[in-house]
Amino acid sequence: MFSPQGPSLRELCVQAFSSVERGYDLLAPKFDHTPFRTPDSYLGASADALSELGPFDRGLDVCCGTGAGLMVLKSVCRAGITGVDFSAGMLEQARSAQPDATWVQADARALPFSEHFDLAVSFGALGHFLPTERPALFEGVYRALRPGGIFAFPIGAPPPLTSTAHWATLGFDLAMRVRNAVWRPPFVMYYRTSPLPAVRDDLTAAGFTVTTPALTVLGQRRDGSPRCRLILARKPTDPH
Template identity: 75%
Template sequence: MFSPQGPSLRELATQALSSVERGYDLLAPKFDHTPFRTPDGILDATADALRPLGPFGPGLDVCCGTGAGARVLESLCQGRITGVDFSAGMLARARGAHPDAAWVRADVRALPFTEAFDLAVSFGALGHFLPAERPALFAGVYRALRPGGLFALPISSPQPVTSGLYWALLGFDLAMRARNAVWRPPFVMYYRTCGLRAVGDDLTASGFTVTMVPLTALGRRADGSPRCGLVLARKAPDAPMS
């Protein structure tokens, strides 16, 4: 599917009936040939929005997958780049593409870093976490950042109910909930559980100061609103040392 180099429907079905970790291990060799890989346009727009806020020292890609976010960090960070993910298969692909970066296998709900980074990014991963899991994720990112550090993540604006994409995403989430109700292990991936307001509230509760800038390079809707925004979560410069 998707391209001649992408996974077949059978391979996708096998992945969807696996755990999240095992599913991504299976998909890793062909992941970059699917629509699930963060598009270059989003990566480039994020880098352009962050560039005036830098330069940065060491950078962290949270839920790095095959390493697409490394191109953002490499263009912004003067220190070493680190990616963290729990899929060994995805990390192997990232390591092959960016051998100079550090690639760490870990559960991002318990990040093994303390005040090590100036910038953290994450692309397209929030749907893999239930709302109740986000506080642990964000607390770990907060702990991993140095005082004054920045956590940036692009989030698409809500789809209007008249949009075909609204109904497609709703249908996908309902299908995943039905799958997880009858099949184990669960595969957590929901598109409609990580809205801007909910994510902002969780980041604020974790200690961040949260703002958002529109990624206008990605276009606007008919009403003039941006299609995507970049959430900027800042750790206070005077935050006490962990």
């Protein structure tokens, strides 16, 4: 499915009826051949925007998956870079692709770091956290950053009501809600549970100062608004 190197429909069904961790362990060897991997255009646009704010020293990729986001960290960080994910399968793939990075298996809702990083990034992971779980995620990233550190991630504008993407994401989320209502363990993956205003409010509540510059290179919607923004959540230099 998706490409000759990607997972089959049967493999996707098995993964979808597993837990999130087990599902990604199964998907890991073929993950980079699916549309679920963050496109290089988003990674490149994020790296270009962050290059204007850096360089940084230590970088952290939160929910790193197979390590695609490490290319962003490598381009803007001059010291060590670290990826954290709770899927051993995804980390195995990431380690083989980026052997010089540090890899940590941990739940992003309980990150095991304290004031160690100058930059944290995350790509395509918010849909794996229910709205009630975002505060723990953001508070953990806040603790992991040094004063003045930045947490950055792209967030797309919602697709227009008349677009295929709108109905596709709506249908996907409804299907996942039905699946999680009738099947255990749950598989948390939703496209429509992290709107920009709610994400910004949760980051602010965690202590960050938030700005949302447009990633103009990724284009505009018909109304002239940007297709994608880069969330820049900065930890104050004097957080106390």
